Amino acid sequence: MVPTIIRGMTLKRVAPKLRNIPKPIPQFYDSRYKPKKVWPPDFSKLSEKEQFRFERRYKRRMKLATARPRWDKYVKLTQLFSVTFVLIYSVLFMDWQRENQPLQGVRDVIWGALGAFSPEQRHERRKPDIEAITNTK
Template identity: 70%
Template sequence: MFATLVRRMAGGPIPPGLRSATRTPLAEAYISPYKPKKIWPPDFSKLSQKEQFRFERRYKRRVKLATARPRWDKFVKLAQLFSVTSLVIYSVLFMDWQMENQPFQGLRNSFWDVLGAFSPEQRHERRTPDIAVITNSK
């Protein structure tokens, strides 16, 4: 890109007679014979405050629509949610706080007690009262 720019600048201006001869039919197809109704960008010094505000609002809306990346935004939001959630879960349940009174020790104990109830050893302990009730009712 930089080499092309330097080469074009070193070449100097194209004489007016050669300009029209270097045009290809494809390039002429893109040249519109019609003049635009409005000049863009407008001269903001000649516009009122209300018109300036309207142009700015319209430009910001168009830029926002042109630069919108919904899939990327969704991915970033999900990544942020996952990282923050995993950090909180790690700090509450697994992190060693190096303190005498850990702030989440009660929550840790209750969580591991609930998870321990699903282990195979605890499963038999949970079933024994049910079995005792069934045998006593007969």
């Protein structure tokens, strides 16, 4: 290893000659295989039917390329929960700062139905069943 380093240091270095070489224009498609079709096609030379086919194909491919199913799923769920929460809150709990609450009838029906499940009213719910059983005996 040491002899290689010494040999490298003793060699005469030749500075590369700098030339003004123009940079080649970058090619977007560098391949030795030429494409069968030129993309994008010249739409002025295509019929309306062919233009429509290309547009439909492009839209379909773009939709597939930009699809994010997990993100879309979470966005839809967030929208669903937020809209549901706002509706439930505005119907059941929101104080509308008015004399006549616009949804008071709906509130009474819902709280009446939910109040039937309270522990205080459990025995009242069961009384008709108990009376029906005792009358049959």
